[in-house]
Amino acid sequence: QVQLVESGGGLVQAGGSLRLSCAASGRTFGSYVMGWFRQAPGKEREFAAAISRGGAGTDYADSVKGRFTISRDNAKNTVTLQMNSLKPEDTAVYYCAADRGAVIRTRVKDYDYWGQGTQVTVSS
Numbered sequence: 172q173v174q175l176v177e178s179g180g181g182l183v184q185a186g187g188s189l190r191l192s193c194a195a196s197g198r199t200f201g202s203y204v205m206g207w208f209r210q211a212p213g214k215e216r217e218f219a220a221a222i223s224r225g226g227a228g229t230d231y232a233d234s235v236k237g238r239f240t241i242s243r244d245n246a247k248n249t250v251t252l253q254m255n256s257l258k259p260e261d262t263a264v265y266y267c268a269a270d271r272g273a274v275i276r277t278r279v280k281d282y283d284y285w286g287q288g289t290q291v292t293v294s295s
Contacts, residue, residue, distance in 0.1 A: 173197045173284050175267045180289030183257055187293070191252040193267030193286060201225070201245040204270040206282060207252045209263035209291075216266070218277040220252060230275045235261075257293045264288040 179191040191207070206221035220231045220241040229241055238257075243250040250267060268282035276282075 173200065173203065173269050175269060175284060175286035177265065177267045177286045177289040180265060180291045182292045182294065185257060185259055185293055185295050187257050188253070188255045189257065189291060191254065191265055191267075191289060191291070193250045193252075195248045195250070195269065197248070200248040202271070203284075204272055204275055205241075205243055205250040206268045206270060206275075206277075207239075207241060207250075208266045208268055208279060208282075209261075210266070210288075211260075211263040214263075216279050218279070219265070221270075221275045221277065222250065223275055224273075228275055230277065232277075254291070257291075259293045259295045261291060262293050263291060265291050 210216040
């Protein structure tokens with residue numbers, strides 16, 4: 172089992188940047204595909220980005236492609252989401268998640284472990 176703790180959320184103006192971090196417990200962090208999801212008020216949780224076990228592969232939702240970058244450090248058990256050129260529609264609670272599967276997947280139900288979430292608010 173892995174426990175995930177997100178940090179780095181906050182309030183930022185449109186066009187600004189934020190860097191989210193997720194710290195994972197346990198010795199098997201490198202065996203999980205890691206993902207970031209987000210949930211805006213009144214909306215379903217949606218996929219934002221994911222990274223393969225070793226970090227060589229990534230996938231992004233079309234809505235964040237070119238603006239967000241996911242990365243991981245398996246030695247430090249961390250995954251980060253660098254968010255640039257933020258827009259008001261990026262406002263949401265952002266969740267870090269871990270998937271025991273072998274390949275990158277984008278559905279909420281595919282992920283086994285979740286953090287508590289961190290709020291990101293982008294003002295116009």
